Structures are given as C-alpha cells and as structure tokens.
Amino acid sequence: MTAPAGTQPRRAGGHVPAAVELRAVSRHYGRRQARVRALDDVTVAFAQGSWTAVMGPSGSGKSTLLHCAAGLETVSAGQVLLGEHDLTAARDAELTALRRSEIGFVFQSFNLIASLTAEQNVMLPLKLAGQRISGKLVREVLASVGLEQRAKHRPRELSGGQQQRVAIARAMVTRPRVLFADEPTGALDSASARQVLGLLRELVSGNGQTIVMVTHDPAAAASADSVLFLSDGRIVDHAHAPSAAEVAARLAGLEG
Numbered sequence: 001m002t003a004p005a006g007t008q009p010r011r012a013g014g015h016v017p018a019a020v021e022l023r024a025v026s027r028h029y030g031r032r033q034a035r036v037r038a039l040d041d042v043t044v045a046f047a048q049g050s051w052t053a054v055m056g057p058s059g060s061g062k063s064t065l066l067h068c069a070a071g072l073e074t075v076s077a078g079q080v081l082l083g084e085h086d087l088t089a090a091r092d093a094e095l096t097a098l099r100r101s102e103i104g105f106v107f108q109s110f111n112l113i114a115s116l117t118a119e120q121n122v123m124l125p126l127k128l129a130g131q132r133i134s135g136k137l138v139r140e141v142l143a144s145v146g147l148e149q150r151a152k153h154r155p156r157e158l159s160g161g162q163q164q165r166v167a168i169a170r171a172m173v174t175r176p177r178v179l180f181a182d183e184p185t186g187a188l189d190s191a192s193a194r195q196v197l198g199l200l201r202e203l204v205s206g207n208g209q210t211i212v213m214v215t216h217d218p219a220a221a222a223s224a225d226s227v228l229f230l231s232d233g234r235i236v237d238h239a240h241a242p243s244a245a246e247v248a249a250r251l252a253g254l255e256g
C-alpha cells in the first residue's frame with residue numbers, strides 16, 4: 001500500500017526528498033503454518049525534516065517497521081532506501097558503516113552503558129565509527145540536551161529523563177540522517193516525557209532532523225508532525241497534526 005501523500009509533504013519550492021523510504025517491504029517470520037507476516041507490502045517515504053509517529057495495536061508490526069527501516073533487520077521482500085543508499089542491497093560491512101554514521105537509535109530502556117559517564121556514553125558511537133573524538137563536540141551535544149553539568153555522572157546518578165536525554169545525545173553525536181526512537185517516553189513520568197518530546201521537537205524544528213518514532217502514547221504521537229497507523233502489518237491510516245484525542249480515537253477503532 002502506498003502511504004498517503006502527507007507522509008511525504010511538499011513544500012514551497014518543490015518536493016522534499018525522502019530521508020528514508022520503504023518500497024513494497026514485507027517481513028515474514030517462521031515457516032508454513034507458523035508463518036507470521038509482520039510487515040505486508042508496506043510502501044512509505046519519510047521526508048527529510050519530518051517527525052512521524054508510528055502507532056497500532058500490539059503485534060501490528062511497529063517495531064518490525066522501525067527495525068527494517070534502520071537496517072537492523074533484513075526484509076523478506078522489497079527495498080529500504082536511506083537517502084541514496086539501498087540498505088537491502090548493502091553488504092554487511094557497508095550496512096554496519098551506514099548504521100554507525102547515518103542512523104541514530106533511541107530505546108525505551110535507554111541502553112546506556114552503566115560503567116561509563118554521560119560523556120563517555122556520548123563518545124561511544126564516534127569511537128565505534130573510528131572517528132576523531134572532539135571533546136568540544138561531545139560537550140556541545142550534551143549541552144544541547146541540557147546536561148552539560150552532568151557530563152561526569154554515570155547513568156545510575158541520573159533520573160530516567162536525564163538518561164534518555166543522554167541516549168538522545170549519544171544517538172545525535174554522529175549527526176545521523178534519521179533518528180529512530182522505539183517508545184522513547186515509555187519508561188518516563190509525564191513531566192520527563194514532555195521534556196524528551198520537547199527536545200525531539202527542537203531537533204526537528206531547529207536542525208531539520210528526521211525522526212521516526214514508535215509509541216503507544218497518543219500524547220507522544222500528537223507531538224509529531226504526523227501519525228501512521230499500522231494494523232496486521234499494513235499501513236491503514238495516516239493523520240497529519242492530529243490531537244491526542246484524535247489519535248486515541250483512531251487507535252481505539254483499530255483495537256476495537
């Protein structure tokens with residue numbers, strides 16, 4: 001199915017290129033009777049500088065979509081394009097390099113390394129990518145998430161919201177083309193969640209960052225520019241700038 005045009009907004013002066021695009025992507029698990037079609041012929045383009053939330057009932061394929069788009073999972077059919085790179089045609093070494101330089105990933109459970117300080121966690125992707133580590137850049141990225149005073153703190157010395165902001169700084173330090181977020185506010189209280197969503201908004205509006213975010217929370221989804229709804233591995237609905245109440249109503253319709 002082709003996603004509605006709103007997923008790939010047009011702006012004055014022409015067409016906004018896609019940061020990441022899925023073309024007729026399917027992903028199956030298992031064989032024969034046990035076969036599950038987690039994604040079923042999904043075509044969607046996420047425009048540069050857009051923030052899209054992905055919602056749907058449990059098991060509808062949200063995480064599978066995110067993982068396939070980020071090159072963390074192979075697809076059974078179709079193509080995933082990250083800018084000019086075809087992830088589905090990339091060899092392992094190229095895929096690893098693309099994941100390190102072009103993709104940022106933020107998880108519900110933060111996934112920070114407990115023994116490292118905030119700044120060491122933020123440096124890690126640069127180290128892994130074999131890039132020069134600039135202390136100035138690391139300080140700037142930590143400052144951009146409001147944690148310049150916490151550089152030397154370890155994760156256990158930080159609140160959940162602060163840990164997630166370190167995780168966002170870590171994901172952003174390589175200046176990725178796309179930031180993928182899997183339930184980034186799922187483990188946070190509502191005040192910390194609002195702060196993290198405010199930070200994501202700044203990244204999109206201030207830096208033109210592209211964000212694709214899976215969430216179960218209608219309020220979080222309503223913070224994005226648009227919301228895609230999945231059901232049984234297919235895109236079944238799309239809303240542009242909906243309110244949290246509209247998101248909740250559409251989701252209830254799918255879960256019904």
Ligand SMILES: Nc1ncnc2c1ncn2[C@@H]1O[C@H](COP(=O)(O)OP(=O)(O)OP(=O)(O)O)[C@@H](O)[C@H]1O
Nearest residue numbers: 029030036038056057058059060061062063064065
């Ligand atoms: N490794 C796997 N092996 C077999 N089936 C899988 C695997 N991963 C996911 N699935 C199945 O694929 C379907 C989609 O799963 P996915 O995790 O993408 O859904 P989701 O919408 O993210 O769900 P939730 O909201 O519960 O996290 C489900 O039926 C799930 O059981």
